[in-house]
Amino acid sequence: MNPAQNTAGIYTADRKVLARNSLKDSFARYLTKSAAVLVLLLLGGVIFALIEGSLPAIKQYGFGFITTERWNPVTEIFGAKAPIYGTVVTSLIAMLIAVPVGIGIAVFITELCPRWLKQPISTAIELLAGIPSIIYGIWGLFILAPLLQRYIQPALIATFEGVPVLEGLFSGPPYGIGILTAGLILSIMVLPFITSITRDVFETVPPMLKESAYGLGCTTWEVVRHVVLPYTRTGVIGGMMLGLGRALGETMAVTFVIGNAHKIGSSLLAPGTTISASIANEFTEADGELYTSSLIALGLILFVITFIVLAAARLMLLRLDKKAGK
């Protein structure tokens, strides 16, 4: 065999390997690409399926669906006002509690806490996010609700008696379960999300900025209030919105403690319902196309609301990332 033939043989063998490799490579590229496209299709599919499923209800009620409070499976009159109200109010209560507490914990972790305690406390708070929502539900129903019923709610009713506005919010018999209890449980559930994002964005503040303020004689509180918070505003709001998105869609924990009443009570102690709790409770029992379709329409409303909130949160956090030069 002469040398020239030999190299030619290697040459063709190499080309075969190269051709095979590039074939495999484009196969891998398209395989992974189609997986990525599948994620998009999934979202499209969810929206499409929800719209399709809720068409009968939309045709029947139109926009009146959102403004009607009645929810009567027997006469087949369905309105989404009570669940929407419950969803919004429970989430607002949750945010009212979880936002200050979450920011407080973030301040504690970033500014006050000794270095060795940072990680354990962060981990402990994040473990709250790991606990499944059904556990919050069962805990809320058997532990928190009786406690509220026996001590806290009577105290609230007694304290606010005679105070305008607040008297109405805290009136009626203390059931234990209801809008307020659901809001409380939700606040514990969204706390870890708000805390971890707030802590992360607090840590993006350049130490130089903080130290200049300290150098001018600022107290820790003044540094947090006038340097850290203004610098991280977008991120903190993004974290809040993310928490809100969670609170709006939370299902099982709320289903346990909200009382499942399709009406809008003026009192926060009254039982109510949320969109997700109504679906969880009634879907398997719903008979008749209109009933099922109304519940799916509720799901569509929930999805649209959370989509808007979550998208806003992501856009805000993205903007922050860009600012940080990531």
Added chain:
Amino acid sequence: MSATQTSSRYKRRKVYHYLAMALAFIATGMGLLALAWILGTLLWKGFGSLSWDVFSQMTPPPGESGGLLNAIYGSLVQTILATLVGTPIGIAAGTYMAEYGRNTKLTTTVRFINDILLSAPSIVVGLFVYEIMVAPMGHFSAWAGVAALSILILPVVVRTTEDMLLLVPDSLREAASALGAPRYLVIRKVCYGAAKAGLMTGVLLAVARISGETAPLLFTSLNNQFWSTDMNAPMANLPVVIFQFALSPYPDWQKLAWVGALIITLTVLTLNILARTLISTRKQQN
């Protein structure tokens, strides 16, 4: 400015400072208290009713004692199958975003949508699977439950895969390419190798996320009081059993609900902690 004014302002600032710090301290205390209280209750109530029967008996009819064997089996099977379906798709999508399609428009869009799916209400996913599987087939089935869970697992895996692959330094990729390795081999041998611990973490977190999911199973795999291995029939699972038993008026059922809650929580928290240690040992190595 007189001396008294200055000192009173100084006092006021100090008061604000101590007040704010005390509030931050209390806030942390509240968070930790909530965790301790919930876990404490679970351990107390769960261990109180834990017995061998739980793992050897079926879920009982009302008023009788029994166990959770069929529910535990159902949860295991559905979780494992969902992981087997969701993980490869998620890793593939994440690989595209970090490797082949980095900085493309498709990747930016998928990342945005994926982040939204990550926190989307899980009950909506249940409705979706009901619409596309349960309604056309005419009956609830374990396969529908698997489908719902794999949809929930997907965004978690996509997110961590992309994040972890982006952490692999480009110089490694370039070194492998310079040796003549085709792209798919670079990804498989170099990138996956370097990001192994991170990818495992993603899968563990995803499994932790779905093992406690209840809402999407309510109207997909439903529940089954009896032992069933038929994937085309309704199948029992721990979360839905806990839901039904906890809301029932029977003390035996409520006890089993607490035991189930304990089992799920311990599983989920173990997975979470395992995932964390995987990440932190990796950080120490670097």
